[in-house]
Amino acid sequence: MDTKRFEDYSEVTYNNYGSIGTRERELAVSQAFPALIRKVYLWMAMALVITGLSAYFVATSPALVNAIFGNQIIFWVLILGELGLVIGLSAAINWLSLATATLMFVLYSVVNGVTLASIFFVYTMSSIASVFFITAGTFAVMAAYGYFTNKDLTSWGRILFMALIGIIIASVVNIFVGSSGLNLIVSYLGVLIFVGLTAYDSQKIKEMLLTAPDAGEGMQKLALLGALSLYLDFINLFLYLLRIFGSKRD
Numbered sequence: 249m250d251t252k253r254f255e256d257y258s259e260v261t262y263n264n265y266g267s268i269g270t271r272e273r274e275l276a277v278s279q280a281f282p283a284l285i286r287k288v289y290l291w292m293a294m295a296l297v298i299t300g301l302s303a304y305f306v307a308t309s310p311a312l313v314n315a316i317f318g319n320q321i322i323f324w325v326l327i328l329g330e331l332g333l334v335i336g337l338s339a340a341i342n343w344l345s346l347a348t349a350t351l352m353f354v355l356y357s358v359v360n361g362v363t364l365a366s367i368f369f370v371y372t373m374s375s376i377a378s379v380f381f382i383t384a385g386t387f388a389v390m391a392a393y394g395y396f397t398n399k400d401l402t403s404w405g406r407i408l409f410m411a412l413i414g415i416i417i418a419s420v421v422n423i424f425v426g427s428s429g430l431n432l433i434v435s436y437l438g439v440l441i442f443v444g445l446t447a448y449d450s451q452k453i454k455e456m457l458l459t460a461p462d463a464g465e466g467m468q469k470l471a472l473l474g475a476l477s478l479y480l481d482f483i484n485l486f487l488y489l490l491r492i493f494g495s496k497r498d
Contacts, residue, residue, distance in 0.1 A: 288453055291350075291475035295357040296482065307368035316362060320390040323363070330359050334345055334476070345492065346465045349472055356476075356482025360483065375495035381491065383486040390443050391478070394450030404448045411441050431491070438488035446481045453477070476487045 306312045316322055333356040339347060359441050367376060394401060422430045453474035460467040 280460045280467065281457055283463045284457045284460055285454070286472045287468060288457075288474045288478065289471055291353065292339055292478045292482070295353060295475065295479045298354060298357040298362065299361035299483070303365040303368065305361050306365035313365070317366065326359055326363050327349045330363065330458075334358065334480075337476065338473065339476060341345075341469050344469070345466045346468050346472070349469055353472060353476060364483075367487075370492040370496060370498055371490060375493065376490065379490045379493050383399060383482065383489055386489075387446055387482050387485060390446040391450040394447035395454050397447075397451070400447045401451045403494060404444050405452070406440050406443045408448060411437065412445075415441065435488050435491040439485065439492065440487040442481050442488065446478070446485065448475070449481055 307318065316326070333352055335350060337344070337352045337356070343351070415437050418430065418434050422434065453471075456474070457467070457472060460470075
């Protein structure tokens with residue numbers, strides 16, 4: 249066989265197989281992405297429902313209210329438990345099974361709901377409901393913006409993270425100062441920060457999952473972390489909006 253023809257034949261054959269392999273990878277990615285992005289928002293919605301039900305259940309049970317909010321030790325154990333679950337889930341996601349990671353996410357949603365039951369003692373039910381729908385609408389708009397925009401929001405992340413640290417410090421200071429003016433400023437800044445983080449996280453999650461080679465357990469765990477990020481954005485946005493628009497009980 250002519251050497252030149254053999255080389256040409258080999259190159260064409262290699263290119264054809266390479267093209268087939270590339271198409272197969274692209275097909276796998278295109279099939280994995282919709283499944284993974286659905287899981288992100290389903291897990292997030294599930295967590296919000298669990299949190300809401302947990303908060304309402306505790307708020308309507310005098311025995312649980314007395315046990316949790318009448319004992320500072322129990323309350324602070326729950327707060328520290330929340331922090332431990334978030335940090336543990338984020339740090340150990342690569343070593344956890346999907347079932348364990350999901351269980352931790354659900355447990356965090358329950359504990360967060362238990363501690364958030366206190367909002368029912370401070371604000372009226374109607375204002376909590378109205379602020380929730382305001383939050384849902386704002387969140388949906390900003391998540392859609394982050395998902396569909398062609399603008400790179402990477403720079404937003406750095407700025408918003410520094411701003412978040414700033415309002416955390418200001419909030420701690422205000423515990424001792426007790427300034428209503430500073431509290432209002434922190435609340436408005438908090439809304440702006442989490443509105444921006446919603447768009448930023450939405451884009452980051454989309455870009456991460458677009459490169460997923462499949463919808464296996466490893467990528468599903470990353471989708472779970474994405475759901476946790478959006479869940480935290482929603483909860484914090486809701487709380488800051490509630491501080492601004494919520495009607496307090498007499």
